[in-house]
Amino acid sequence: MxxxxxxxxxxxxxQSSAYSADVFGHFIEHFHRQVYGGIFDPGSPLSDHRGFRQDVIEAVRDLAPSVVRWPGGCFVSDYHWLNGVGPQRRPHYDKAWRVTDPNSFGTREFVEWCRAIGAAPYICTNAGTGTAEEMSDWVEYCNLAAGAGRWSDLRQEHGDVDPLTVPYWSIGNENYGSWEIGAKTPDEWANLVRESAKMIRRVDPSVRLLTAARADLDWTLPLLQAAGPYVDMVSIHGYWDRLAQVDAPIDYLTAMSRSLQPQDDIQRTADIIGAAGYAGQIGIAFDEWNLRGWHHPDGTSAAAIAARDRNDDNSTYTMADAIFSASFLNACLRRSDVVKMANIAPTINTRGPLFVHPDGIVKRSTYHVLWMYAQLLGKRxxxxxxxxxxxxxxxxxxxxxxxxxxxxxxxxxxxxxxxxxxxxxxxxxxxxxxxxxxxxxxxxxxxxxxxxxxxxxxxxxxxxxxxxxxxxxxxxxxxxxxxxxxxxxxxxxxxxxxxxxxxxxxxxxxxxxxxxxxx
Structure with a gap:
């Protein structure tokens, strides 16, 4: 040799250490064919009476998903949950992705789909155009017993007497970025998160609460100084091959050269948590991660929207994606003391491990890595x-x-x-x-x-x-x-x-x- x-x-x-199975989490956003034509395809011969693709449910279930994050992503910063509940729903123009969303897949459908695949639902709230009150009302709608208030009674009117029981909630998505609708300054964000978290916990103190952060001292330290007593995890994201405007994926060796960057992000974030005085109390959720970023060039033209199809070119997802993903999971599991969740972004289509088309599915290289980690590892x-x-x-x-x-x-x-x-x-x-x-x-x-x-x-x-x-x-x-x-x-x-x-x-x-x- x-x-x-x-x-x-x-x-x-x-001493060995138990890790959280939520490190094998997933993520679905209302982007292109992730939801509509992905997990939800009414009228397809492959779908059940609810419109859920059965082949997708079976394939995702084999990944033993513990938690799924929804509905975004950038989508959530202009999403108002009331438009997606009850029998009377109206389409809305999604300002994030500049398409019309029919709202036929909403809160109830998401929770039902999570139950079908055996995962806990994780809802990310609108901290862009939304308010603390709207976020906490959504928690009431999902989690409180009928009779508790206006929104839990509305859920009962919609046919769900029992609570939907959503254990994980997040305040916002990437609100530090200029691309995000409703972007905030560090001080604005810290104050909004603190007040939103207080309201959410007064509705349901049992929830596991996360909030958008980054591996950056200037953003995350003020956030934790203000809202640290109320949150369980900070949410960070990572795409190490950024392809939003130009779809030119990096080659294998370039991908490998970046494979240590996730563990660097974990360490920086852990150091910030420690500096704020919350070491051992607040964890990290890498609740969007993937080697490849999503391709969505600017514009509202048919050509710009159609360019998103390039994300579904299966030839992109090679052994580079598989090896990088395995390295990422190793980094998270070796830091099980602080990394409590990670969500592949997304699960279906776009850059996800499962490609869904009208006649079936394709399990990309990353699918098999996720299967190996979910099915073959010990618990410690x-x-x-x-x-x-x-x-x-x-x-x-x-x-x-x-x-x-x-x-x-x-x-x-x-x-x-x-x-x-x-x-x-x-x-x-x-x-x-x-x-x-x-x-x-x-x-x-x-x-x-x-x-x-x-x-x-x-x-x-x-x-x-x-x-x-x-x-x-x-x-x-x-x-x-x-x-x-x-x-x-x-x-x-x-x-x-x-x-x-x-x-x-x-x-x-x-x-x-x-x-x-x-x-």
């Missing part, structure tokens, strides 16, 4: 570290790693990412100081080239494959541009007479050579 190989060390003597993160050769002049290591363990403490799921575009890379794995040996089950996502992608005619060019990986004196050769999840079973049985409090955080620890007492 040569002398230049990576070394991954996994500690079993350190182990302390791990990697020493690796560098891939680029930007100092990006060629190997990235994550180690998780199941709740019994008996099975480690080891994620190894090889970012090299064309070279297999040797990697030595050590667990509790011992080199890993033997054959272990694995799931591998790779492809013939970095530019491989799935589309309607070739839906399975990039798919995970099951494999057996042989570690010899700790070493294994990782395929180029690949994500590998290896399952490592630690030795059994329990030490004689010790059947209580056994596990990675108990008095006994599992290592490759058997059990030993911790400390």
């Amino acid at each position: 040569g002398d230049r190989h990576a070394v991954v060390d996994i500690a079993t003597s350190q 993160v182990l302390t791990s570290a990697a020493g690796s050769p560098e891939l680029t002049s930007a100092g990006v290591p060629v190997i990235d790693q994550l180690a998780t363990v199941d709740e019994s403490g008996r099975r480690i799921s080891l994620v190894l990412i090889n970012k090299s575009p064309d070279a297999a890379v040797g990697c030595e794995v050590r667990i509790a100081g011992h080199r890993l040996d033997g054959v272990h089950a694995a799931t591998v996502l790779d492809a013939p080239s970095t530019d491989s992608y799935n589309d309607i005619d070739h839906p399975d060019l990039v798919v995970p494959r099951t494999d057996k990986i042989n570690f010899v004196d700790g070493r294994v050769l990782l395929a180029p541009h690949s994500v590998t999840v290896c399952q490592i079973d630690l030795p059994l049985p329990y030490p004689a007479g010790e059947t209580d409090e056994v596990g990675l955080d108990g008095p006994w620890q599992l290592g490759l050579t058997g059990w030993s007492r911790n400390g």
Whole structure:
């Protein structure tokens, strides 16, 4: 394998940490074909009586989504929720995306769709053209028992006696940006969030409350100084290939050169939270993230609207997207102490992992990464570290790693990412100081080239494959541009007479050579 190989060390003597399943969250916005013609397509032979595409529900359910954010995004800053409830709905002109929205998919439909896929609903409120009162009224409509007030009674009139029970709410979306309708200065934002949060909590103090922030001291520190007592998480966003005006996606190596930027954003935001005095109290929600930004050139012409179709060019979504997404999730999970939610933006069409067309679906490369992380990892993160050769002049290591363990403490799921575009890379794995040996089950996502992608005619060019990986004196050769999840079973049985409090955080620890007492 040569002398230049990576070394991954996994500690079993350190306390493991539970991570939030909300890191595998999702996001849907009223943009182009995400909702209409995406998850909601009345009249399609593939839709049920509610208008929900059944093939989409099944595919998204397989990603084990814990939470879905809606309705925006930039859309929300001109969205008034009352237009999307009840039997009598009127279309409105969406000033964010400059198209007419029929309002046939609103609050009730969103909650029903979340129930269908097994996810908790997360509603982002209008802090652009909306008011604190309008935000809190929406919470009442969804969460209070009938008879509590005007808006909960209105929900009952609309056919829902029981509350819709929306646990997650956010105040605003990207209100720091000049592109956002109703953009604010830092002081304006801090005051609005504080007063809106107070009203929302007086309606339902049990909600998990988020607000729009950024990895920027001048914006987020005043926000937390004013509203910190009322919020549970700050919401930050990341698109590392910005394509709004010109659709010229970056190549594989450029994408890899930016793959450390998410962890930098996490650290900066965590530092700001700490500076405000809320370390360990307020978390981070990366509630919009994707390698690629959305293409939506300025203008209201038919050509400008049609240009949004370029987001649905499946050839864009290659192994670059897959490897970057895996690196992003590793960064979030390694910082499970502070990252409490992350939402791929979006789930359907545009830049999402699932392409939906009139006759079916295509699972893009990112879909399979999300499936691997949602289905194959343990529930707790182990302390791990990697020493690796560098891939680029930007100092990006060629190997990235994550180690998780199941709740019994008996099975480690080891994620190894090889970012090299064309070279297999040797990697030595050590667990509790011992080199890993033997054959272990694995799931591998790779492809013939970095530019491989799935589309309607070739839906399975990039798919995970099951494999057996042989570690010899700790070493294994990782395929180029690949994500590998290896399952490592630690030795059994329990030490004689010790059947209580056994596990990675108990008095006994599992290592490759058997059990030993911790400390």
